[in-house]
Amino acid sequence: MSSTPTLPRDMRNTVLPGHAACHGCPIPMGLKVVGAVFGDKVILVVPACCTSVVLGMHPGTAFNGSVIHVAFASAAAVASGISAGLFKRGVRGVQVVAWAGDGGTADIGMASLSGAAERNDDFIYVMYDNEAYMNTGIQRSSATPAGAWTTTTPLGKKESKKDVTKILIAHGVPYVATASIAYPHDFYNKLKKAAGIRGFKFIYLHAPCPVGWRFDPSLTVKVAKLAVETGMIILYEYYDGKIHISGPSRPLLDKSRRRPLIEYLKFQGRFHGISEGELRNLESYVDSSWEWVKKFMQ
Amino acid sequence: MVLKSLTGNYAVALAVKMARVDVVAAYPITPQTTIVEKLAEYIDGGELDAIMIRVESEHSALAAAYGSALAGARAFTATSSHGLLYMYEWVNWVSRARVPLVMAIVTRTIGPPWNIWTDHSDYYEQRDTGWIQGFAMDSQEVFDMTLQAFKISEDPRVYLPVMIGLDAFILSHTSMPVEVPEQELVDEWLGARTQGFIIDGSEALIHGALSSPEYTEEFIKDMGKAMEEAVEVIREVDYSFGRTFGRSYGGLVELYKCSDAKYHLVLMGAWAGDAMEAVDTLREQGYSIGVVRVRYTRPFPGEELYKALSSSKGVIVVERGVSFGSMGPMFLDIAGNMLKYSRKLPYMRNVIAGVGGVNVTYKDFEYIAKETIDYIESGEEPSVMTWYHARRSK
Missing domain, CATH: 3.40.50.970 (Thiamin diphosphate (ThDP)-binding fold, Pyr/PP domains)
Known part of the structure; x- marks a missing residue:
């Protein structure tokens, strides 16, 4: 991911003006990249999540492509069905993308996701991770990091974040990657690469939510960038049995080049008042994530 | 073929x-x-x-x-x-x-x-x-x-x-x-x-x-x-x-020996065949009865059932299921749908049977039908809803 391609100009034609996202929402940022890769030759499968609202209300729409809104637990299963139906009918050149939040992926959607991955069904699954149930009002999910305030963890979440990417690697699917809305070129390249591979592709997309994380809506990209620069989120690809670290994260293999974690946390109201112990806990979470990545780079 | x-x-x-x-x-x-x-x-x-x-x-x-x-x-x-x-x-x-x-x-x-x-x-x-x-x-x-x-x-x-x-x-x-x-x-x-x-x-x-x-x-x-x-x-x-x-079933409802029947057994599924066998025996014994077999429950065949049952002396709806605290779902559907055509309903009885897979045979249908008909013929009306309970009644 070293080269920096120019994103096609028409990426602005995919997510149309008038969408219903909150100020500073990362979702339209991510969807614009999806649009840049596939244009209108994409079928999004969207379970209950913020995107169900962001894309607008019938009879209007803010997405210039096809979208199937589906029941919460079922993005992967419906995508499997669409993919099979298109294949059987001989329809080619249309990309099926399941576009689900962390709740619809790490929690209620985990069984259908695991099923589709195990069957190696042919589509791309994007988990955009805003680290809680934002659409219903900031309730904790299994992807919420330890220490974070949510409306159902008023004293901070006690448990560590569930790392769905690791779970998908364990499925032995042909392509798994992590991405961030702060690095659209990187995300673009990963979507492109995934589209060229037959079978199940999983891309994790880190997507900071100003409303739920309690930061100023002008800082979304900055917060997302800090997540990478502090090493909290590691950008990589997994294929051919190995992790291949991506450009933005590569220098951070050297721990001394990572920014202190507190620089990422301090912008976010959800981490206000975390104890010293909780901070250490998060720091050791970051360290162990890197150790794990390094092992899989061999 | x-x-x-x-x-x-x-x-x-x-x-x-x-x-x-x-x-x-x-x-x-x-x-x-x-x-x-x-x-x-x-x-x-x-x-x-x-x-x-x-x-x-x-x-x-x-x-x-x-x-x-x-x-x-x-x-x-x-x-x-x-x-x-x-x-x-x-x-x-x-x-x-x-x-x-x-x-x-x-x-x-x-x-x-x-x-x-x-x-x-x-x-x-x-x-x-x-x-x-x-x-x-x-x-x-x-x-x-x-x-x-x-x-x-x-x-x-x-x-x-x-x-x-x-x-x-x-x-x-x-x-x-x-x-x-x-x-x-x-x-x-x-x-x-x-x-x-x-x-x-x-x-x-x-x-x-x-x-x-x-x-x-x-x-x-x-x-x-x-x-x-x-x-x-x-x-x-x-x-x-x-x-x-070369095969038709009569649409949403199949009628068996109903053209001259005074009483009717209404039901759906495999056991309708047992009910038909019971009707054959009952007819030999002089009972005027037929089977109305419901083939589709949605849409509910209200018109067909009204035509088949409106002048019945006794309708016996036998069901392998119950809506707890109410009655058999099909019985409720029949009663409700017939009201679309007339305010006057025939006498109707709801028998819940075969629930949990209890075996119900033509003999059971004979019993259920005879009991109902004998009641009505003697001027009495049996309770509208009953459980035909195999373990207790045998």
């Missing part, structure tokens, strides 16, 4: 194969399993050109079948009891999405306690989901009804999913002779799949987006209208099937 010995489940599988489905998505549950095993055999053996999605749950089975149907494929799934309940969210989703699809329900008791035998609770619980619901009596009808289900579901006046009920083991695992038509004839009669809209990327379509109450109400009202139209479509399909294949 060839005659084959088929279990109810194999009759489903063969009909699905002959309907040339494109995608099968299914998860195993007793006693549905032999349907999907047979379909897997057909597909892997090259007899059926279809994709099988071997999903990890029933919830995903219907979701995946839905996805492929939305993409323009003819799709099928099958389940039973707990599997059907597990996919309940999707049962509602598919009908509200107005996507043609066919599902077989091998009816099985709901637990606890664990019980794999037939009753109709699982099937009854789907009655407000917006699916067209049919229930077969024997393997031949299972075969015919499954083929017809695709035709009904894909009719532009309907565009609703269809579920076909068949009794666990009594039908699903019991072999009976089935007349199997030529494939060419099936192709010609069934035709290519039609559906209201296809999402395949050829144009940008959004489905299921957030909607206002007013639009939502309109969609739901349209579903109701489609369900009403389905009454005529089912009659037409039964008629055209008869003209092509």
Whole structure:
């Protein structure tokens, strides 16, 4: 991911003006990249999540492509069905993308996701991770990091974040990657690469939510960038049995080049008042994530 | 045409194969399993050109079948009891999405306690989901009804999913002779799949987006209208099937020895055959009785039942299921629907029997009918709802 391609100009034609996202929402940022890769030759499968609202209300729409809104637990299963139906009918050149939040992926959607991955069904699954149930009002999910305030963890979440990417690697699917809305070129390249591979592709997309994380809506990209620069989120690809670290994260293999974690946390109201112990806990979470990545780079 | 010995489940599988489905998505549950095993055999053996999605749950089975149907494929799934309940969210989703699809329900008791035998609770619980619901009596009808289900579901006046009920083991695992038509004839009669809209990327379509109450109400009202139209479509399909294949069932309701009957047994499913046998014996004993066999419960055949039952001296509705705290679902449907045609209802009795798979034979039907008729003839009226409880009454 070293080269920096120019994103096609028409990426602005995919997510149309008038969408219903909150100020500073990362979702339209991510969807614009999806649009840049596939244009209108994409079928999004969207379970209950913020995107169900962001894309607008019938009879209007803010997405210039096809979208199937589906029941919460079922993005992967419906995508499997669409993919099979298109294949059987001989329809080619249309990309099926399941576009689900962390709740619809790490929690209620985990069984259908695991099923589709195990069957190696042919589509791309994007988990955009805003680290809680934002659409219903900031309730904790299994992807919420330890220490974070949510409306159902008023004293901070006690448990560590569930790392769905690791779970998908364990499925032995042909392509798994992590991405961030702060690095659209990187995300673009990963979507492109995934589209060229037959079978199940999983891309994790880190997507900071100003409303739920309690930061100023002008800082979304900055917060997302800090997540990478502090090493909290590691950008990589997994294929051919190995992790291949991506450009933005590569220098951070050297721990001394990572920014202190507190620089990422301090912008976010959800981490206000975390104890010293909780901070250490998060720091050791970051360290162990890197150790794990390094092992899989061999 | 060839005659084959088929279990109810194999009759489903063969009909699905002959309907040339494109995608099968299914998860195993007793006693549905032999349907999907047979379909897997057909597909892997090259007899059926279809994709099988071997999903990890029933919830995903219907979701995946839905996805492929939305993409323009003819799709099928099958389940039973707990599997059907597990996919309940999707049962509602598919009908509200107005996507043609066919599902077989091998009816099985709901637990606890664990019980794999037939009753109709699982099937009854789907009655407000917006699916067209049919229930077969024997393997031949299972075969015919499954083929017809695709035709009904894909009719532009309907565009609703269809579920076909068949009794666990009594039908699903019991072999009976089935007349199997030529494939060419099936192709010609069934035709290519039609559906209201296809999402395949050829144009940008959004489905299921957030909607206002007013639009939502309109969609739901349209579903109701489609369900009403389905009454005529089912009659037409039964008629055209008869003209092509030589078998008709009389539309939504089959009448057995009803033309001169004073009393009527009303029921659905495999045991209707036992009721007919009981009626033969009762007639020999001088009882004037016939069987009204309900083939479709959604749309509910109110008009047919009113015509068949309005001048009855006694209607006995026997059901393998109950709405707790109320009565048998079919009894309630009959009473309610007949009120559309007349304020005056005949005497009606609701007998709940065979729940949990308790075996009910022609002798039981003879007993139930005689008891009711003797009461009425002696000027007394038995209680409107009773449980015919095998363990306590024998």
